[in-house]
Amino acid sequence: MMALKRINxxxxxxxxxxxxxxxxxxxxxxxxxxxxxxxxxxxxxxPDRDEVFIDGERIKTKKNAYYLxxxxxxxxxxxxxxxxxxxxxxxxxxxxxxxxVGRLDYNTTxxxxxxxxxxxxxxxxxxxxxxxKVYEVKLDKPLDETDKKELIKGIFIDRRRSKFVKVTxxxxxxRKLVEVESVEGRxxxxxxxxxxxxxxxxxxxxxxxxxxxxxxxxxxxxxxxxTEVQKLIKKYS
Numbered sequence: 001m002m003a004l005k006r007i008n009x010x011x012x013x014x015x016x017x018x019x020x021x022x023x024x025x026x027x028x029x030x031x032x033x034x035x036x037x038x039x040x041x042x043x044x045x046x047p048d049r050d051e052v053f054i055d056g057e058r059i060k061t062k063k064n065a066y067y068l069x070x071x072x073x074x075x076x077x078x079x080x081x082x083x084x085x086x087x088x089x090x091x092x093x094x095x096x097x098x099x100x101v102g103r104l105d106y107n108t109t110x111x112x113x114x115x116x117x118x119x120x121x122x123x124x125x126x127x128x129x130x131x132x133k134v135y136e137v138k139l140d141k142p143l144d145e146t147d148k149k150e151l152i153k154g155i156f157i158d159r160r161r162s163k164f165v166k167v168t169x170x171x172x173x174x175r176k177l178v179e180v181e182s183v184e185g186r187x188x189x190x191x192x193x194x195x196x197x198x199x200x201x202x203x204x205x206x207x208x209x210x211x212x213x214x215x216x217x218x219x220x221x222x223x224x225x226x227t228e229v230q231k232l233i234k235k236y237s
């Protein structure tokens with residue numbers, strides 16, 4: 001059974017208008033539930049059973065959509081681009097208006113989630129939840145042990161002390177290929193960390209986000225199943 005939901009939130013989540021505008025419509029007497037006029041902002045409905053109307057037209061419940069994309073190079077992590085470059089949304093065939101959860105740089109590859117569920121997106125991008133992200137980093141020169149320790153101990157970026165949770169090597173003999181784990185969400189964070197030590201990142205791939213791995217080929221996508229989604233919501237709520 002679905003929990004009761006405030007009517008202004010229900011209207012906003014349907015994609016028709018913002019929550020603030022929904023409140024205006026309610027106060028103007030333009031919203032009804034089951035043929036009964038509603039003018040209380042705190043009014044709650046059961047989306048499974050109740051029928052909501054605006055100016056006599058029924059609102060259809062929005063279907064939440066969740067996708068995992070193994071992002072390729074040369075795509076923008078936005079819903080549109082003023083330079084007409086390909087966006088991550090262009091890669092997914094769906095009727096729902098989805099958007100990326102966080103972002104990856106233009107030439108960064110790997111795990112990117114997309115959804116139309118604002119609460120889900122906020123859970124996974126809020127700094128307090130410290131959602132882990134694992135990256136494969138290819139450097140222009142080997143990372144020595146001193147710099148490795150600095151990355152874990154912490155260095156200053158943009159006047160803030162910053163660090164990786166883990167720094168490891170897939171192959172100890174190849175110290176140009178580094179794997180790092182971070183809970184930061186700042187733009188270009190991984191690249192800035194290495195640049196602060198005089199290192200240049202040649203390529204960057206996100207292996208996992210919130211424990212979700214790229215189990216599909218580069219450039220492809222799949223719908224996330226209910227178990228995956230509920231597990232994430234339960235973990236970070």
